[in-house]
Amino acid sequence: MSPKRRGLVAAVLGACLTLVLPLNTVTAQPGTTSTPERTLFEIIANTPQDRTKVARTGVDVLGTDGPRLTVIAEARQQWALRATGLPMTDLGDVDAQLAALGKSDFTDPQVGTQDFPSGYAGYHNFRETVAELNQTVTDHSDLVKLSSIGKSYENRDLWMLKISDNPGVDENEPEVLFTCNQHAREHLTVEMCLRIIKQYTDNYATNPTVKNLIDSREIWVIPMVNPDGVEYDIASGQFRSWRKNRQPSNGTDPNRNWGFQWGCCGGSSGSATSETYRGPSAFSAPETARIRDFVNGRVVGGTQQIKTHIDWHTYSELILWPYGYTYADTAPGLDANQANAFATLGRRMAATNGYTPQQSSDLYITDGSVNDWMWGVHKIWSYTFEMYPKGASPGFYPRDTLIAAQTARNDSAVELFLTYSDCVPRIIGRTC
Missing domain, CATH: 3.40.630.10 (Zn peptidases)
Known part of the structure; x- marks a missing residue:
């Protein structure tokens, strides 16, 4: 990583207050009532068969922690997810949470695009x-x-x-x-x-x-x-x-x-x-x-x-x-x-x-x-x-x-x- 990027990391780390916005605290922006395009859910699925049932709805299965699956469901997929009958918890608007991770102010001149957001510049593009x-x-x-x-x-x-x-x-x-x-x-x-x-x-x-x-x-x-x-x-x-x-x-x-x-x-x-x-x-x-x-x-x-x-x-x-x-x-x-x-x-x-x-x-x-x-x-x-x-x-x-x-x-x-x-x-x- 270049000295310029190391300096950027050092400058921004002090301003980073949390690792990620708590998933259950995300709400719609004030004055809006629109449904999020992508919503995060936690689902309890105790068996491989139940987990497969969730995966087959087409949702994005992000990861598992024991019987808990974390998934992203688009609006059109949520009915199928609920139809599984499995216990599920709405964890909020995915895109709002991603935005909360922060934007980078560094543009890589050799590729002409933004680099990793602040606090993540140690990763390699x-x-x-x-x-x-x-x-x-x-x-x-x-x-x-x-x-x-x-x-x-x-x-x-x-x-x-x-x-x-x-x-x-x-x-x-x-x-x-x-x-x-x-x-x-x-x-x-x-x-x-x-x-x-x-x-x-x-x-x-x-x-x-x-x-x-x-x-x-x-x-x-x-x-x-x-x-x-x-x-x-x-x-x-x-x-x-x-x-x-x-x-x-x-x-x-x-x-x-x-x-x-x-x-x-x-x-x-x-x-x-x-x-x-x-x-x-x-x-x-x-x-x-x-x-x-x-x-x-x-x-x-x-x-x-x-x-x-x-x-x-x-x-x-x-x-x-x-x-x-x-x-x-x-x-x-x-x-x-x-x-x-x-x-x-x-x-x-x-x-x-x-x-x-x-x-x-x-x-x-x-x-x-x-x-x-x-x-x-x-x-x-x-x-x-x-x-x-x-x-x-x-x-x-x-x-x-x-x-x-x-x-x-x-x-x-x-x-x-x-x-x-x-x-x-x-x-x-x-x-x-």
Whole structure:
């Protein structure tokens, strides 16, 4: 971050009185009686079936905290939400709450848009993320290789960094993939990918564990899967709570666009206005298609070189694993031993960071998700981490003062994950 931006952060932090406006105190502006276009609700849904019932109304499910779901419902969706019969509490006008987070007075001259609002300038926008990656290449040219795997819908590069003791050589070593920021508003995930990069480059020369892992693995990191959505979420100078990519006219949800069980099971929407719109066909989003192409290209001699994968999201503090499209613990392509290995590693990682481990469908049914595709097509051991916070305050927008602690919180989980990435079944005493 530039000195100018650091000065901006220092100047505004003293004026910031709260992390986020209390959700139950938002009211209409004086003199108005209009219904909010988007309303925040808390719903009590005790079972995966009830949570799936909520998701299928088309509302934007923001996160979960035990049986509590926090959702955004547009006016047209509220009747369907109420028709579920589940207990629900109106928490107020979403757009008023987003506006209360504050506007930025800093315009990035290189992109011509507003940057993150005051109190959030420590987050990396697209240009700053690219600058960080390029600086890593400068600092650690012997450990990293930077490349673009293709373009987003709005023609931004999808940058990927390889970390290896021989980054220019395709070695016969287990490969690990980290992807961040499929959903635009989940800015903390970009910071998570950038932390992984720094941990496994800056510490290579001094930390024997890091050195051993880098010497015996090839690590691929894609810090910003959805750069168009990121820039749109902050372009007005205040957050828009934008989730999808920027394909016309309302965007596609990248994490419902993957081509395994795409649109099969009521875990996505065929309506372009829905937050979980799966697109007109699998991989219709260029961002998911380019990652698909990269992963498909790592099949060498009939063997998939990528062994493990984490897709980082916010929020709810969860660790999830396949399948998401069915409530069953096992299904075609996922037997009892594999399910046990997924769960055991998931629980072990959760013991290090305090997250809740569970099979994805224990939350609610999803289809066309990245984890199901990675496992269902390539047998890549694929997890989703839903990061901080646990609940709706501060939701997707924790202040930048929390970035360091909430990314460092996953250091041990990442190390454990990399340790078992050569053969995940080792964690249950089985061979590969």
